[in-house]
Structures are given as structure tokens and as C-alpha cells.
Amino acid sequence: MSAQTEPRKSRPPVEPFLWLGFTSGGALAALFAPILLFLFGVAFPLGWIDPPDHDHLVAVVSNPVTIVVVFVVFSLCLVHAAHRFRYTLYDGLRMQHLNELIAVLCYGGAVLGSVASAYVLLTVA
Amino acid sequence: MSNRASYTEFHPRWYRRPISTWWWLGKWTYLAFILRELSSIFVAWFVIFMLLLVRAIGQGDAEYQRFLDRVDHPLVVLLNLVALAFVIFHMVTWFHLTPQAMVVRVGGRRVRPRLIAASQYIAWLVVSVFVLWLLVGG
Numbered sequence: 684m685s686a687q688t689e690p691r692k693s694r695p696p697v698e699p700f701l702w703l704g705f706t707s708g709g710a711l712a713a714l715f716a717p718i719l720l721f722l723f724g725v726a727f728p729l730g731w732i733d734p735p736d737h738d739h740l741v742a743v744v745s746n747p748v749t750i751v752v753v754f755v756v757f758s759l760c761l762v763h764a765a766h767r768f769r770y771t772l773y774d775g776l777r778m779q780h781l782n783e784l785i786a787v788l789c790y791g792g793a794v795l796g797s798v799a800s801a802y803v804l805l806t807v808a
Numbered sequence: 809m810s811n812r813a814s815y816t817e818f819h820p821r822w823y824r825r826p827i828s829t830w831w832w833l834g835k836w837t838y839l840a841f842i843l844r845e846l847s848s849i850f851v852a853w854f855v856i857f858m859l860l861l862v863r864a865i866g867q868g869d870a871e872y873q874r875f876l877d878r879v880d881h882p883l884v885v886l887l888n889l890v891a892l893a894f895v896i897f898h899m900v901t902w903f904h905l906t907p908q909a910m911v912v913r914v915g916g917r918r919v920r921p922r923l924i925a926a927s928q929y930i931a932w933l934v935v936s937v938f939v940l941w942l943l944v945g946g
Contacts, residue, residue: 724888
């Protein structure tokens, strides 16, 4: 085959993986966010339910299974939020001209947040 | 307008009617779309809030009690109530969207969309009860 018939090099397909992260993160957010926000954000502060004591939470959070699950939930939720927020600004608020900057800030934030999650979880363990 | 004209090899730039930034305020369905999209901010807040909690747990009992005291503040409770409303909105719209995005067939017949939505609510209930049991039960 001669060189000129070769297809032009295209960028690696990143978008499908972003959408995969978006959908799995969206499902995990739907499953985990309501109950956790309800407990720590509303029910414990308003005294509806007594908050768990520190020892119990350390035991729960330092379990290897919890660490893996919580890390996956946190990082995929962040990818979901970053992807959706990117398109909110892009389509909703008509900021197409800032596309690259918005993408870098959104996904960069998700990556930083995931690294922070791993660090925080490993300090408890 | 600050729109840069960009070159494309396929067609000349056509005229597009400029659309207002606030186009979504005109109709309830448009507003619902933007509210659903903005739930992403509160999903991100949920992760940040949980990270602050896990960090406080890791730093010892005193720090955990301080976290609980801070979360008692009326403004934080208000923020979390708003966040809770948004993540519930996200959950409901997500569960109702899934059967439209995903067609499941069992034995050659399409599973009814309502059944897919219902099975997700059951999964949500199981996860919620499990988290409740893990944290405050037993």
C-alpha cells in the first residue's frame, strides 16, 4: 500500500470512555448520593438519627472492600459530574467558544478529586 | 460577538440565529433540562462533602466531632437540603431515562420500560437500606 492511501491519523477515541464514565458514575450517584447526603447532611444534624461513633466509622472505612468501593464511587461520580457540567456550559449556557478550557477544567478537576480521594482513603486505612 | 470564524473544508459558515444564554427560561421542559444538568454540581458537592467526612474520620475522634458540629450550621444544612433535592431529581430522571437509552430483550421480547425503571428503584432501595444498616444499624 502506498503512503497516500493510508487514512489520516485520527485522534484516539476518548469520547466513548468519557460517556462510559458518565453513565456508570450517573448510576452510582443515583444509588449512593441520596442516602448519604440524607444521613450526614440532614438526619444527623437535625437530630433525627444519632450519628455513628468514631470507632465504628473507622472500622467501616478502613475495610479494604469499603476503600475500593468508595474510591470507585467517588471517582466515577466526579467523572459523571465533570462530563455533565461540561455539556451544561457547552449547550446550556452557550459557551462553545471556551470548549477546550472548560474541558480541561472539568476533567482536570475530576482527576484531581480522584487523586485526593485515593489519598484521603489511604490515610484512614 | 466574540465568535471566531473557523475554517471548515465542507461548507461555508451559514447564518445561525443567535440564541440567548437564557433560552431555557421560556419553557418548563427546558428549565427542567437545565436543572437536571445542574445536578452535576451537587453530585460534585456530594463527593467533596464525603471526602471532608472521611478525612475527619481519619484524623481522629476530636476532628470527627468538629465535623459533626460544622455540619450542624443552618447554612450547611440548607446547602445539603438543596443538594439532596438535586440528587433525588438526578436519580428520578436517571432511572426514567435508562429504559429509553437501553433496550433489554429477554427471550426475544422487549422488557417493558416500566419494569427496567422499577428494578432500578429496587436496587436503590437495597443500597440505601444496606448503607443505613452499615452506618447506624446493628
